[in-house]
Amino acid sequence: MIRELGFIDILYLIAAMRWTLALTAIAFLGGGLVGLIIALLRVSPALPLRWLGGLYVHVVQGTPLLAWLFVFFFGLSIVGVEVSPWIAAAAAYSIYAGAFLGEIWRGCLQAIPKTQWEAGASLGLSLAEQMRYIIVPQALRLAIPPTVGFLVQLIKNTSLAAVIGFIELTREGQLTTAVTFRPFTVYLIVAALYFALCFPLTQVSRRLERRLHVAR
Amino acid sequence: MTYSLQFRDVFAAWEFMLDGLVLTLELSLVTMVSGLIIGMAGAAGRVYGPSWLRTTIAVYVEVIRNTPLIVQLFLIFFGLPSAGLKFDAKTAAMVALSINLGAYSIEIIRAGLQAIPRSQIEAGQSLGLSGVQIFRYVVMFPALASQFVLLMLATSVVSQISAEDLFHMASIVQSRTFRDFEVYIVVAAAYLALAIVFRLLFAGLYQLVFARR
Numbered sequence: 114m115i116r117e118l119g120f121i122d123i124l125y126l127i128a129a130m131r132w133t134l135a136l137t138a139i140a141f142l143g144g145g146l147v148g149l150i151i152a153l154l155r156v157s158p159a160l161p162l163r164w165l166g167g168l169y170v171h172v173v174q175g176t177p178l179l180a181w182l183f184v185f186f187f188g189l190s191i192v193g194v195e196v197s198p199w200i201a202a203a204a205a206y207s208i209y210a211g212a213f214l215g216e217i218w219r220g221c222l223q224a225i226p227k228t229q230w231e232a233g234a235s236l237g238l239s240l241a242e243q244m245r246y247i248i249v250p251q252a253l254r255l256a257i258p259p260t261v262g263f264l265v266q267l268i269k270n271t272s273l274a275a276v277i278g279f280i281e282l283t284r285e286g287q288l289t290t291a292v293t294f295r296p297f298t299v300y301l302i303v304a305a306l307y308f309a310l311c312f313p314l315t316q317v318s319r320r321l322e323r324r325l326h327v328a329r
Numbered sequence: 330m331t332y333s334l335q336f337r338d339v340f341a342a343w344e345f346m347l348d349g350l351v352l353t354l355e356l357s358l359v360t361m362v363s364g365l366i367i368g369m370a371g372a373a374g375r376v377y378g379p380s381w382l383r384t385t386i387a388v389y390v391e392v393i394r395n396t397p398l399i400v401q402l403f404l405i406f407f408g409l410p411s412a413g414l415k416f417d418a419k420t421a422a423m424v425a426l427s428i429n430l431g432a433y434s435i436e437i438i439r440a441g442l443q444a445i446p447r448s449q450i451e452a453g454q455s456l457g458l459s460g461v462q463i464f465r466y467v468v469m470f471p472a473l474a475s476q477f478v479l480l481m482l483a484t485s486v487v488s489q490i491s492a493e494d495l496f497h498m499a500s501i502v503q504s505r506t507f508r509d510f511e512v513y514i515v516v517a518a519a520y521l522a523l524a525i526v527f528r529l530l531f532a533g534l535y536q537l538v539f540a541r542r
Contacts (some may be wrong), residue, residue: 141525165374172521174478174524175478175482175487175520175521175524175525175528176482176517176520176521176524177482177483177485177517178482179485179486179488179496180496180513180516180517180520181487181517183509183513184510184513184514184517187503187509187510187513188509188510188513191509191510200532207334233474265394265395269395269396269397269398270397272397272399272400273397273399275399275488283397283399283400283403286400286403287403295406295411295413296403296404296407297404297407297408297409297412298408298409299408300400300403300404300407300408301404301408302394303400304396304400304401304404307395307396307397307400308392308396309401311395311396312391312395315391315394315395316434
C-alpha cells in the first residue's frame with residue numbers, strides 16, 4: 114500500500130541512525146581488537162609473524178566487504194550456527210575494520226624512529242616495556258587523526274549491511290521507499306543524515322592532523 | 330549434521346561468472362578513466378580556479394566523500410527517474426562510480442599539487458623543465474593506485490541495482506545451485522585475484538614510467 118511520505122517517516126529514518134551507530138561501534142571495537150593484533154604482528158621481530166599479518170591485510174583489503182558479509186551470513190549457518198544479521202555483520206565488519214586499522218596503526222608504530230627503541234633498550238627495558246612506555250604513547254598521538262578518518266569510512270560502509278537485511282539507516286530508507294514510493298526524497302534525506310554524521314568527524318580528523326603538524 | 334563443501338556445481342556455472350567478471354572489469358576500467366579525468370580537471374579547478382569554482386568543487390568533494398556509495402547509487406538509479414532522468418542499471422552504475430571516484434581523485438591530486446612548494450614549480454618552469462609535471466604524478470601515483478583497487482572492489486555494490494557484475498552473477502549461481510557458501514568463497518577469491526593483478530599492473534606501470542629517470 115502506498116502512502117504519503119510524512120514527517121513521521123523522517124523521524125523513523127533519524128531513529129534508524131542509532132542502528133548505524135551501534136553497528137559502527139561494534140565494528141570499531143571488534144576491528145580495533147583485530148587491528149591491534151595485526152599491527153603488533155606486522156612490527157614483530159619474527160618474520161613468520163610479520164608474514165602472517167601481511168597476508169591477512171592483503172587478503173582482506175583485496176576482497177569486497179560485501180563478500181565477507183555474504184560469506185558470514187550464509188557460511189555460518191551451514192556449520193550449524195543460527196546466524197542473525199547482527200552476528201554476521203559484527204563478524205564481517207570486525208574482519209574488515211581489523212585489516213584497515215591494523216595497517217593504520219602499523220604505520221604509526223613504524224613512524225617512531227628506531228633510535229627511540231634503542232634508547233629504551235639502553236635503559237634496560239624489555240621489548241614489551243619499550244613498546245608500552247616509549248613507542249605506544251608517541252604512536253598514539255600520530256594514530257588519532259587517521260583513526261577518526263577511518264571511522265568515517267566505517268560509518269559509510271555500515272550501509273552495506275542493509276543487503277543482508279540488517280535494519281539500519283540505508284535499509285530503513287529502502288523500506289520507506291517501498292511504502293511511499295518517493296525514492297528521490299527518501300534517499301536524499303538518507304544521504305543528508307549520513308553527511309550529518311560523517312562531515313563533523315571528517316573536520317575533526319582534519320583539524321587534529323593539522324595540529325599534529327604544527328606541534329612537530 | 331556435517332556439511333561437506335562442494336564446488337562442482339559452482340564451477341560448472343563458470344560461464345555466468347565470466348560474464349559477470351567482464352562487466353566488473355569494464356566498470357572498473359571505464360570508471361578509472363573517467364574518475365581520473367574528473368580528478369585532474371577538478372583538482373586544477375580546486376587549486377587554480379576562481380573562488381566560486383573552488384567552492385563548488387570543494388562542496389562536491391565533501392558531499393560525495395561523506396555519504397555512502399550505495400546511497401549515491403540508489404539516488405541515481407531509483408531517485409533520478411522521478412526527476413525525469415532514467416538510466417539502465419549499467420549506465421547508472423558507471424555514472425555513480427565515476428562521480429564517486431572523481432571526488433576521491435580530486436582530493437588525492439589536489440593534495441599532490443599542494444604538497445609541492447610553489448617556488449619549486451616556479452624554479453622548474455624558469456629552467457624550462459617539464460620534469461615538474463612528472464614529479465607531481467610520482468607523488469600521487471601510489472595513492473591513486475590504491476584508491477583504484479578499492480574502487481574495483483567497491484564495484485560489487487552495483488549488484489544491488491541488479492547491474493550484472495561478478496557479484497550479481499554470483500547471486501544467480503547461488504539461487505541455481507543452493508551452494509551459498511561455496512559461491513561466495515569462489516567470488517571472494519576471484520576479486521582477490523583481480524586486486525592482485527591490478528596492484529601488479531600499477532606497480533609495473535610505475536616502474537615503467539617513473540623509476541628509470
